Amino acid sequence: MSLTHAILTSLLERPCTGAELARRFDKSLGYFWQATHQQIYRELGAMERDGLVAARGLPSTRGQQRHFEVLEAGTAELLDWCGGQGEPRPIRDELMVRIRASAVLGTVDVTRELRRHQGLHEETLQRYQLIDAKDFPPAVNRSAADELQRAVLQAGIAFERSWLAWCAQTLHDLSHAAQQP
Amino acid sequence: MSLTHAILTSLLERPCTGAELARRFDKSLGYFWQATHQQIYRELGAMERDGLVAARGLPSTRGQQRHFEVLEAGTAELLDWCGGQGEPRPIRDELMVRIRASAVLGTVDVTRELRRHQGLHEETLQRYQLIDAKDFPPAVNRSAADELQRAVLQAGIAFERSWLAWCAQTLHDLSHAAQQP
DNA sequence: TAAGTCATGTAACGAGTTACATGATTGA
DNA sequence: TCAATCATGTAACTCGTTACATGACTTA
Secondary structure, three states: OHHHHHHHHHHHHOOEOHHHHHHHHHOHHHHOOOOOHHHHHHHHHHHHHOOOEEEEOOOOOOOOOOEEEEOHHHHHHHHHHHOOOOOOOOOOOHHHHHHHHHHHHOOOOOHHHHHHHHHHHHHHHHHHHHHHHHHOOOOOOOEHHHHHHHHHHHHHHHHHHHHHHHHHHHHHHHHOOEOOO | OHHHHHHHHHHHHOOEOHHHHHHHHHOHHHHOOOOOHHHHHHHHHHHHHOOOEEEEOOOOOOOOOOEEEEOHHHHHHHHHHHOOOOOOOOOOOHHHHHHHHHHHHOOOOOHHHHHHHHHHHHHHHHHHHHHHHHHOOOOOOOEHHHHHHHHHHHHHHHHHHHHHHHHHHHHHHHHOOEOOO
């Protein structure tokens, strides 16, 4: 499961608490994997049981901070998984279902929702571009690790651009469609 | 939930059995929403209980074909949902986690997996383009419904192209990265 | 009539979401 | 000390996947 490996990766970069992990998933990790704090605590619990990570100090108590770090077995697990394979996920987007539904219903206007998505993707793109400018200033020769980190962000940027181009094209095509079927 | 509405949409286009629905999800519906036959039967059962769809003839029996059609309440539900809003889903891709993991581990080569994905996206793109050529031959003035149907397919095509461009760029960047961090 | 296939269905589990609860810490 | 906030945690539910089971139909 990828959440385990995303957590291992983040903890390897720097050990931290569950809440800090949740914050990272809201920020930099968020553009390629998401998780709520409930998922994270549940997963951390399972990983602790399995001996992949360990909390420094106290046993599990409400309200008490617990700093997690990756154990050897955790690194081994990540290494093993990282060299493996996984299939790409096809799109699964509600907006597409709405569009198909409106095609069969014939009476619903989806252009409003389309424009709204356009705005949302606009915002996301700007956010990603800001991170890109801040974290990856122009350089002649980046390290392999930097290049890999940047690649993930670039994927996010590419997708947002792709969405925006599609939104614009679709709005254009729809405005030129025949009024009567 | 979108599966309900995807099923309603497909049944409105043409009533059919659960197995036929599963086949449609494997084909044309599949490029924007996926579902296995188990999910579909479960959902059809729930929708039948809720009075959104009805099976012509027999009560539920193993092995016996059951043709479903949309009831008025089903059309009403779809109409209502279709005019609503939904947030775009951020990417959640295993490959991205692998890349980030390999960045922190430093010893795993992901270019092999990257190239494999490139091939897979190549195939998917070709499949979509074939559907496009077959279902939407060049026309001066398409109906709104056709334009909407085509928009969904175009989104799939745009994404595959985006993936391919990203794969190529990333492989290029990685080959030029500094050998020593 | 036996083998193979098709349509339907059940069971169990894993992943993700939503709502809520409780102990610790901070600062007015 | 009271309120607000933070970190952690529980419970219940939905969605999705995997594995398997069974009745009907086809055809060799």
